[in-house]
Amino acid sequence: MNFHQEKFVRFQDWTSEKKVEPLYSPDDEIHAGKFRRTIHSVSMKFQRGLESGSERIKKSWKSYSFDGVIAKSFGSRILDPQGPFLQKWNKIFVLACLIAVSLDPLFFYIPVIDDKNKCLDLDRKMKITASVLRSFTDIFYIVHIIFQFRTGFVAPSSRVFGRGVLVEDAWSIARRYLSSYFLIDILAVLPLPQVVIIFIPKLGGSKSLNTKNLLKFIVLFQYVPRVIRIYPLYREVTRASGILTETAWAGAAFNLFLYMLASHTYLQSTTTRLEEMRVKRRDAEQWMSHRLLPENLRERIRRYEQYKWQETRGVDEENLICNLPKDLRRDIKRHLCLALLMRVPMFEKMDEQLLDAMCDRLKPVLYTEESYIVREGDPVDEMLFIMRGRLLTMTTNGGRTGFFNSEYLKAGDFCGEELLTWALDPHSSSNLPISTRTVQALSEVEAFALKADDLKFVASQFRRLHSKQLRHTFRLYSQQWRTWAACFIQAAWRRHCKKKLETSLLEEENRLQDALAKAGASSPSLGATIYASRFAANILRTIRRSGTRKARVPERLPAMLLQKPAEPDFTAEEQ
Template identity: 65%
Template structure:
């Protein structure tokens, strides 16, 4: 069936007919008449296509304008250029533009050489695929054009103070867009490659197909320029409004690497098309030198009769001969057979690798012929490779510097610390503690001054960040569970992060308490000896969610507080690396004075229950009460025994005492005497021990004066 056969067309240069007058039996007038007919037909086709495109654009514009008008409600509701919708759309459109720039070179892979018949034909499957993909990207251009007529702008004269005034007048918006990027957008969206591939080329037959090669090449290249020109301002606009893409160094490096790969893809596609063009030029020259060969026979069609022997000898590929015809840098494509393959992935990746290889080597390995345009193409490869490689290396260097600058600062600080420790002759154990602290601080903060960074932010933003960092930690502290949100915000705003290394002492017993710690991570040991008195020792462990330095809270809650800081009753030592938040004395006093809800009775009871100081005092108080109970119970038992003995003696006073009574009395007397001696010595020893065991009751604020 004829309709299933592929359409074969032979490409040829416009100027190739100058040396082929003898191949055509027509005179000059007939040839010029034929050229005029071709030009008229092309003009009619392009005019018809432009009218159709114009009608489609007008219909789409009117439909989308109506939809936008209905959705927005009135003319006053124009789109804000800095609104979330347009920011998302600009990102999508930039991505679609980059994809469109990557898809346009696919049209260059449509021509294929039939080596068996020595003719050219078109890959029908590639035609449809490239046209469909190009049409999909054109839809985004159409939507962008419509949205530009509905997007307001900030008047330059109103940017003196503040954000500026948003212009929402439809006529001003249209006038501004028509005078800026409207022409570029229209040139970029015209479906010229689809029209040439699907409409123009199928209508050209025989010798008239000589024009299709240059037509395809120049149409795609003509539209490639406005598409490239549109990407850069859009990229700058997206970066300015939303601050993405290359605001970070790694994104800039990735973007330039993508440009490098895209340039390799484009150069590979041009190399493929130019290789076919050079072989086509060789065929035309060979036919021009032979009276039996006709140019029309170089195109694969139903009436094709090849001249394989003539073309193989005049255009040698397997055994290249520069004296016959020098293919230059295109010989590799012809010899590898990539221009003959219908397997698109195979020829795509081969051409991409050729472009990447020569772009990276700046075209140093290219052996060109004396053909001028081939030399220009090689020069362009060298310049493009130099520019893109410089951008790529520059951004990579910026990225590496941004990641290593903190490390370099840490090395400088560590070197300065080592020199200072050597100058001061610090012992090795102190040096090791300093090194551990610096290393742990780097691991936790990566060299970022977190406190200074948060302090420079606005108050509401600083409050939200502090809530994110500290609120969950404060809520794990039982005494803060029932506080209201305003009080928790005040506490969070004044917390600052602190780090402690292993075996470091946070506070020692007897030292002034200047901060209250809320532990976020790590394990601590808290010990008290009741002022160093002999015979008393109490220890406990603190973990994430606990706190220490509660003496400071009692001091801050006291309405009659003094300027002297409270004395620590415990020694707190870090058993591992500890990360916590600290609340200093002045900040805690400010919070307590501003928010009297801290003085509630329920909060005071909760504080007593979870305070280590109150827990220790309660344990000592219970122990002392238990000892009093045991001593009282012993005294009562002795008193009962004594009463029982006296009763027995009273009953036996009227008669002579029996032998059993005498023995019982003697045993009781001995036991009582022994117990009396033991109790006397124990009381003497306990008199020295009970006083240190009984801790002094922790100070409790008196709010009676406040209540009055």
């Protein structure tokens, strides 16, 4: 009852105070007094709202501030791994790790080229920027290491029912952390790039070059533990709270950041290759301009460089294969080249050891369209095994009139077999054999080349290759032997035609002489006999002239006949 009276009295006092003002105002100011009372009441309500809001903000700040949580948590000396503070801190640390990994490549931009002095130098602004950002991210790693020594864990043996027993023993926590991720965290937080930037330039010698090399190895070395630390921490955060971010926009931003980080690495590798290609092309253009090469040669060089880039994408295939182990290199070469070698009939009966030795010495080569691989009369320094493309071989026997032979080569064919006779002959000279034909690429050609020295080395190491069976193989399948055999058959046929013509002329002359003799014996007129003999002589003279004209080409044929290819002498091997 008293409570209601007190409340009623306060209400009456408050309202009475508000109603005092109109009592003292004149009648003509009634409306103005009502307006002032309304404004005053609104201002009082707004003031009370601000006071209550500020009180709620202070309470929420105290409940959510890190100082309060840390003080409350460290009051019990050990942090709960499932507590709200560590959950928030783990999310912050994951984002800090991602930012730190994305900022580390800034150290690669510190070495720059000084255009004025034409030397390698260090960018001072980039040094300061990279060092400050790296030191800022290292603070998160240091704080995380401190928290790991103060974070309890649930004993595995107690995980039977419920959440299990939280281990709060400091020594057990430290022992568990030291045996798990402590070493990785220490390697990730060491300020090695800052030390290199500060102390290496103070040493003697080539400071810029030493700094560049050390930065390259140190940043890549620390990149590994920093990346390794992200995944288990990300799994721990998602397992505890289910999500890394509480809103869809934050999750989208996090996934976009991961995508940009991964795509940055891919684009950087692709851009590096393209930049190398542009540098090579610029150097080639400068060299061609310096040497004043004509436009047709420049176009051929550009076409070759473009074709080489399309086929290899800037990868030096030969050096890549040479750096591999011997057994792996042999298997790769067998996969690429063995089928091509087996297409050569002279290599079909060789053993695997010899074929492996030859495959190991094959080198990839590229030829552009309309380029000449070898010309007739030039020394043959390699044997070519075609993988892709079309070629044309032409033989003119030194450019002599009346002789021409051509043949098309495709994928799986080979040329330059003149080296086989030269390499397999134990008594061959050191001079390379002369090419009997011209080989021209009709399209872009990709092939494997076997150099003359490599073939000679293989032949000298494997003497069992020299056998009588190869003689027939040489004569049957060699392009040089086939060309010579075709010319020899043509010459023999023409000699046969010449002899046949001479025999027919001789028989015709004998028949005419017999006819004249019979005519002279039967006819008593001497004039008729003389006339008949002159007529027969004229006919024979005409026939002989015609026969001589037809036989001129066969008479010149021995001079046009190709020289017989050299045949390996295996007598020394047989003895």
